[in-house]
Amino acid sequence: MSSLSKLNPLNSMNLRQKTILLIGLIVLLLVLVYASSLSIDPANILTDFTLRNQPPSFEHLFGTDWLGRDMLTRTIKGLGLSIFIGAVASILSSILAIIMAFISSVNKYGDVLIAWLIDFFASIPHLLLLIMISICLGKGAMGVIIGVACTHWTSLARVLRVEIKEIQTSEYVQLSEKFGKNKFWIAKEHILILVITQVIVGTLLIFPHAIMHEASITFLGFGLSPHEPAIGIILSESMSYLTTGAWWLAVFPGVMLLIIVLLFDILGEEVEKLLDPTKAQK
Amino acid sequence: MYLNANNISYAYKKNKPILKNLSISIPDNKVIGLMGDSGSGKSTLCKVISGYIKNYTGTVTLDNNLIETKDFYPIQLIFQHPEKTMNPKWKMHKVLSESWNPPQELMDTFGLKDNWLGRWPNELSGGELQRFSILRALNPKTKFIIADEISTMLDAVTQVQIWDALLDYCKQNKIGILAVSHDKELLEVIADDILLFNEINKL
Numbered sequence: 265m266s267s268l269s270k271l272n273p274l275n276s277m278n279l280r281q282k283t284i285l286l287i288g289l290i291v292l293l294l295v296l297v298y299a300s301s302l303s304i305d306p307a308n309i310l311t312d313f314t315l316r317n318q319p320p321s322f323e324h325l326f327g328t329d330w331l332g333r334d335m336l337t338r339t340i341k342g343l344g345l346s347i348f349i350g351a352v353a354s355i356l357s358s359i360l361a362i363i364m365a366f367i368s369s370v371n372k373y374g375d376v377l378i379a380w381l382i383d384f385f386a387s388i389p390h391l392l393l394l395i396m397i398s399i400c401l402g403k404g405a406m407g408v409i410i411g412v413a414c415t416h417w418t419s420l421a422r423v424l425r426v427e428i429k430e431i432q433t434s435e436y437v438q439l440s441e442k443f444g445k446n447k448f449w450i451a452k453e454h455i456l457i458l459v460i461t462q463v464i465v466g467t468l469l470i471f472p473h474a475i476m477h478e479a480s481i482t483f484l485g486f487g488l489s490p491h492e493p494a495i496g497i498i499l500s501e502s503m504s505y506l507t508t509g510a511w512w513l514a515v516f517p518g519v520m521l522l523i524i525v526l527l528f529d530i531l532g533e534e535v536e537k538l539l540d541p542t543k544a545q546k
Numbered sequence: 547m548y549l550n551a552n553n554i555s556y557a558y559k560k561n562k563p564i565l566k567n568l569s570i571s572i573p574d575n576k577v578i579g580l581m582g583d584s585g586s587g588k589s590t591l592c593k594v595i596s597g598y599i600k601n602y603t604g605t606v607t608l609d610n611n612l613i614e615t616k617d618f619y620p621i622q623l624i625f626q627h628p629e630k631t632m633n634p635k636w637k638m639h640k641v642l643s644e645s646w647n648p649p650q651e652l653m654d655t656f657g658l659k660d661n662w663l664g665r666w667p668n669e670l671s672g673g674e675l676q677r678f679s680i681l682r683a684l685n686p687k688t689k690f691i692i693a694d695e696i697s698t699m700l701d702a703v704t705q706v707q708i709w710d711a712l713l714d715y716c717k718q719n720k721i722g723i724l725a726v727s728h729d730k731e732l733l734e735v736i737a738d739d740i741l742l743f744n745e746i747n748k749l
Contacts, residue, residue, distance in 0.1 A: 434630070435625060435630045435631045436630070436631050436632055436633045438598055439623075439625075439631050440644065442596070442597060442598075442618075442619040442622065442623070443618055443619075443644055443645050443685075444616070444617045444618035444619070445644070446616075454633055457633070457635045457636075458633070458634075458635055
């Protein structure tokens with residue numbers, strides 16, 4: 265038994281190396297999905313009426329839809345779009361969160377304003393606000409991205425606000441002022457390095473939410489326009505064919521979406537472990 | 547040069563003053579010991595004198611001049627717990643050079659080893675960190691040192707070594723010291739005069 269475990273290279277790695285390996289694998293997988301979606305030209309997703317509503321086979325792993333289009337290519341194209349929208353939306357919402365946290369750290373009035381804004385945005389159901397913003401901006405990718413960014417900054421802003429407050433009252437920041445350092449220097453050298461972990465992890469953890477919300481409002485018809493190969497569109501279209509027994513139209517794209525979301529979630533947690541080793545024991 | 551604190555009063559809670567009409571004067575060639583019970587307000591006084599608490603009444607002056615707050619503060623406080631005074635994501639060389647870059651022989655007198663400079667604060671012991679925080683406070687612009695229980699957590703040998711180095715440096719560079727402690731034996735060895743906190747604090 266012991267000789268077997270020595271042969272397994274995973275056993276000779278420490279937790280840090282395993283974490284890095286896992287992060288590398290997940291990133292590779294996500295990049296692979298995104299790159300392959302880019303390589304698919306939407307014009308190549310051919311409609312072929314001789315292949316309508318085919319169940320999964322080796323030729324068409326995910327089956328085909330009512331126009332005879334290959335579902336695997338459509339799903340991957342849709343996932344690529346989801347990843348892109350998720351990336352832009354979560355980076356935008358992190359930037360928003362940083363700006364908000366910065367305003368709240370300037371003075372008391374700024375802090376009251378931001379605390380109120382956070383409570384305000386957090387008190388409205390995400391989906392409702394998202395749908396409203398998306399409709400206001402004329403739907404489409406732009407509306408979804410801005411909608412997701414405007415609704416998802418609150419959690420990160422809340423964490424950053426508290427974190428910055430705590431750092432500002434710490435002895436090393438007070439001491440730094442006594443060494444004659446100005447506020448800008450302290451923000452850059454002391455505070456930034458301590459909150460950067462939160463920012464990176466926060467951004468990664470907004471990702472799954474962004475993707476899920478993009479898919480759900482598209483599914484409801486308030487997001488991307490129907491000609492785009494988004495997962496939400498695929499799922500809502502499949503609704504009308506489910507009753508005729510075409511289960512593969514919904515199951516495979518749905519499961520793939522779940523897998524991507526989970527991958528981002530795991531990625532966020534693993535990166536957090538790597539950057540903040542005290543959390544690794546929890 | 548004299549450091550004068552005149553009629554200092556301060557209260558954390560209204561109507562419950564912790565410092566009242568307290569005056570203290572420290573010359574730059576002496577070590578003044580200040581002794582008092584825990585919870586009596588010694589650390590509060592230290593924070594007032596070294597500029598950490600701002601809304602007190604009374605004045606703190608250097609040769610009758612008020613102290614400019616934006617620049618390097620000439621009265622440096624050394625804290626009891628060094629680990630709290632260092633950014634956990636900074637390596638020790640950055641912690642030290644935030645104040646100044648001391649010459650090698652000074653680092654040797656304080657027993658700083660070169661390989662400590664490349665480590666994180668949580669990789670050094672309290673005694674090792676305290677050497678850094680003392681050395682950090684000995685910037686050439688420092689005129690007075692407020693030492694608030696700086697050697698409480700050190701063993702006897704380290705305590706002697708650190709105090710010897712600190713007293714030596716301050717004597718050469720005309721830096722006055724206010725040494726705050728509840729350890730009578732220690733103050734009797736290091737201080738020129740010993741004040742009792744309860745006597746100068748007119749509560």
